[in-house]
Amino acid sequence: xxxxxxxxxxxxxxxxxxxxxxxxxxxxxxxxxxxxxxxxxxxxxxxxxxxxxxxxxxxxxxxxxxxxxxxxxxxxxxxxxxxxxxxxxxxxxxxxxxxxxxxxxxxxxxxxxxxxxxxxxxxxxxxxxxxxxxxxxxxxxxxxxxxxxxxxxxxxxxxxxxxxxxxxxxxxxxxxxxxxxxxxxxxxxxxxxxxxxxxxxxxxxxxxxxxxxxxxxxxxxxxxxxxxxxxxxxxxxxxxxxxxxxxxxxxxxxxxxxxxxxxxxxxxxxxxxxxxxxxxxxxxxxxxxxxxxxxxxxxxxxxxxxxxxxxxxxxxxxxxxxxxxxxxxxxxxxxxxxxxx
Amino acid sequence: xxxxxxxxxxxxxxxxxxxxxxxxxxxxxxxxxxxxxxxxxxxxxxxxxxxxxxxxxxxxxxxxxxxxxxxxxxxxxxxxxxxxxxxxxxxxxxxxxxxxxxxxxxxxxxxxxxxxxxxxxxxxxxxxxxxxxxxxxxxxxxxxxxxxxxxxxxxxxxxxxxxxxxxxxxxxxxxxxxxxxxxxxxxxxxxxxxxxxxxxxxxxxxxxxxxxxxxxxxxxxxxxxxxxxxxxxxxxxxxxxxxxxxxxxxxxxxxxxxxxxxxxxxxxxxxxxxxxxxxxxxxxxxxxxxxxxxxxxxxxxxxxxxxxxxxxxxxxxxxxxxxxxxxxxxxxxxxxxxxxxxxxxxxxxxxxxxxxx
Numbered sequence: 001x002x003x004x005x006x007x008x009x010x011x012x013x014x015x016x017x018x019x020x021x022x023x024x025x026x027x028x029x030x031x032x033x034x035x036x037x038x039x040x041x042x043x044x045x046x047x048x049x050x051x052x053x054x055x056x057x058x059x060x061x062x063x064x065x066x067x068x069x070x071x072x073x074x075x076x077x078x079x080x081x082x083x084x085x086x087x088x089x090x091x092x093x094x095x096x097x098x099x100x101x102x103x104x105x106x107x108x109x110x111x112x113x114x115x116x117x118x119x120x121x122x123x124x125x126x127x128x129x130x131x132x133x134x135x136x137x138x139x140x141x142x143x144x145x146x147x148x149x150x151x152x153x154x155x156x157x158x159x160x161x162x163x164x165x166x167x168x169x170x171x172x173x174x175x176x177x178x179x180x181x182x183x184x185x186x187x188x189x190x191x192x193x194x195x196x197x198x199x200x201x202x203x204x205x206x207x208x209x210x211x212x213x214x215x216x217x218x219x220x221x222x223x224x225x226x227x228x229x230x231x232x233x234x235x236x237x238x239x240x241x242x243x244x245x246x247x248x249x250x251x252x253x254x255x256x257x258x259x260x261x262x263x264x265x266x267x268x269x270x271x272x273x274x275x276x277x278x279x280x281x282x283x284x285x286x287x288x289x290x291x292x293x294x295x296x297x298x299x300x301x302x303x304x305x306x307x308x309x310x311x312x313x314x315x316x317x318x319x320x321x322x323x324x325x326x327x328x329x330x331x332x333x334x335x336x337x338x339x340x341x
Numbered sequence: 342x343x344x345x346x347x348x349x350x351x352x353x354x355x356x357x358x359x360x361x362x363x364x365x366x367x368x369x370x371x372x373x374x375x376x377x378x379x380x381x382x383x384x385x386x387x388x389x390x391x392x393x394x395x396x397x398x399x400x401x402x403x404x405x406x407x408x409x410x411x412x413x414x415x416x417x418x419x420x421x422x423x424x425x426x427x428x429x430x431x432x433x434x435x436x437x438x439x440x441x442x443x444x445x446x447x448x449x450x451x452x453x454x455x456x457x458x459x460x461x462x463x464x465x466x467x468x469x470x471x472x473x474x475x476x477x478x479x480x481x482x483x484x485x486x487x488x489x490x491x492x493x494x495x496x497x498x499x500x501x502x503x504x505x506x507x508x509x510x511x512x513x514x515x516x517x518x519x520x521x522x523x524x525x526x527x528x529x530x531x532x533x534x535x536x537x538x539x540x541x542x543x544x545x546x547x548x549x550x551x552x553x554x555x556x557x558x559x560x561x562x563x564x565x566x567x568x569x570x571x572x573x574x575x576x577x578x579x580x581x582x583x584x585x586x587x588x589x590x591x592x593x594x595x596x597x598x599x600x601x602x603x604x605x606x607x608x609x610x611x612x613x614x615x616x617x618x619x620x621x622x623x624x625x626x627x628x629x630x631x632x633x634x635x636x637x638x639x640x641x642x643x644x645x646x647x648x649x650x651x652x653x654x655x656x657x658x659x660x661x662x663x664x665x666x667x668x669x670x671x672x673x674x675x676x677x678x679x680x681x682x683x684x685x686x687x688x689x690x691x692x693x694x695x696x697x698x
Contacts (some may be wrong), residue, residue: 119678122628129670136664258660279492310511312503319500330486
């Protein structure tokens with residue numbers, strides 16, 4: 001029988017999951033009167049962060065190759081603006097626009113990936129230019145806030161409630177009405193993406209070459225892997241998932257503004273880091289990222305439930321957690337090195 | 342031919358070339374719109390409403406507005422050179438130091454004052470001190486725990502602005518005292534920020550000239566292990582670079598705050614880290630660490646401001662300007678990248694071979 005071995009990296013994942021459980025349990029005890037114990041509060045965290053979850057999956061893949069993509073937040077904003085303006089001002093149908101948005105994501109990723117993989121330019125600089133470009137494009141498309149109201153299909157997609165079957169977590173509220181917990185379409189899309197990316201990373205050749213390239217690109221080349229092609233594909237995947245995230249994000253907000261989703265890229269990166277992905281590449285998992293996103297969401301829900309705290313506390317707590325995980329990663333890595341030496 | 346090659350190979354070629362290009366675009370634009378061809382360079386004096394004579398002109402405007410980025414670029418150059426990474430927290434630290442300064446000057450929870458709650462030097466000292474502490478924190482994570490610079494500074498990137506907001510009780514704190522506005526307004530006829538930036542650059546270049554700091558930083562950047570073996574304390578040098586970067590962010594933060602005599606924590610230094618990193622890259626410095634050229638970074642900083650000012654002059658809105666900035670960045674880094682350089686080398690070699698044959 002294979003014994004489950006806990007090494008440094010899976011230890012990080014265990015800590016992340018444990019932290020999430022402890023944090024949520026603490027919320028349930030402290031804010032029991034504010035409905036924290038209801039299943040719906042948990043599902044709301046998922047609903048609010050569905051877009052972020054898609055984006056973070058892409059970011060995780062990019063970080064696994066040892067690169068970084070800070071343009072994703074702006075890409076989300078550009079997608080939302082394009083969807084909103086397309087439906088409201090240009091009168092285009094939502095399915096056409098969604099396909100268009102995904103195509104733009106692929107092209108965007110391909111250009112960035114080409115610059116990074118084939119021209120050997122630093123990922124940070126390239127994606128910084130991408131960040132500026134996409135953010136500026138939102139203003140080029142339209143300068144004021146646009147809300148989506150006319151497109152029937154999109155509005156319906158946004159409003160659809162998918163009830164949890166078998167009456168799990170159902171309760172009667174104070175007025176005596178039976179409340180059935182629900183999720184939105186975007187949550188299903190996000191969870192599907194988590195599962196698909198997890199399977200892809202684990203079982204496909206492409207997924208495993210991502211780990212190989214991130215772990216040591218020299219030995220990956222010696223093994224006969226096309227490092228440049230793998231990197232290019234990963235950046236395309238990252239931008240593509242960011243575009244899907246953009247659509248999910250838009251389903252939540254139903255509007256497009258120029259300042260939308262600022263700093264989302266850092267939320268995605270911090271989720272991945274909290275989830276145990278190393279920025280040096282080669283180590284990490286989307287399951288960890290899922291819990292990273294959930295921790296981020298739980299922190300802001302906790303701060304909101306308190307009611308007295310200012311929203312900037314959420315940022316500070318996230319930063320402290322981030323600090324904790326980064327230092328922990330560094331200490332584990334240092335111990336490993338000392339063992340080798 | 343060989344002379345041209347020598348010039349294009351100089352490190353300062355790229356920043357100066359881009360600066361000239363921006364000026365050229367301005368001249369063309371002025372001619373096209375019927376102004377005097379060199380109105381871009383014109384500097385005149387103007388009488389303000391308060392009765393002072395001040396310098397006025399687009400060049401002065403660029404020098405004035407570019408001060409903060411130039412100050413940040415000094416610290417960023419050292420950080421990039423020593424640790425082969427970037428400090429993305431400088432914008433947030435600017436905002437934090439401005440918030441700290443105004444909070445002390447106005448008193449906690451007060452949003453509008455016309456006299457100081459504590460002396461001016463206490464406010465400014467504390468603002469700069471908190472920025473240096475932030476720099477030391479970043480430096481400690483990078484130098485002693487071997488954490489990637491971008492990840493380490495990500496912590497303060499998200500926390501710095503939030504702490505600043507808390508200090509200001511989530512409001513904009515106005516300090517309407519003339520002596521506080523001094524750092525962002527005019528000294529005689531000259532805008533003070535220009536002077537502050539000039540002093541910072543002067544001090545740094547004197548340090549680099551008369552001490553071995555530059556050599557230390559570069560040798561750590563080129564090979565950390567080799568530097569340690571040859572007797573440098575690599576970790577200490579990296580820590581110092583981050584502390585200097587924090588100090589620069591503090592000075593820039595105070596200047597930016599004084600300019601609008603208020604701590605607008607949400608907006609001070611927003612995306613400034615990107616401009617500072619860009620200035621370093623534009624200055625011909627490799628973001629992979631090692632050799633650096635301070636003059637290049639400073640010229641790069643003013644070039645970025647010149648691009649921004651030119652775009653505004655051309656009628657591009659501030660929200661749309663990033664598109665053009667992005668295109669400029671990509672063009673510059675693509676030209677600088679190794680594969681493209683090699684491609685051009687091959688091209689010219691083929692040409693000479695064809696000529697000889």
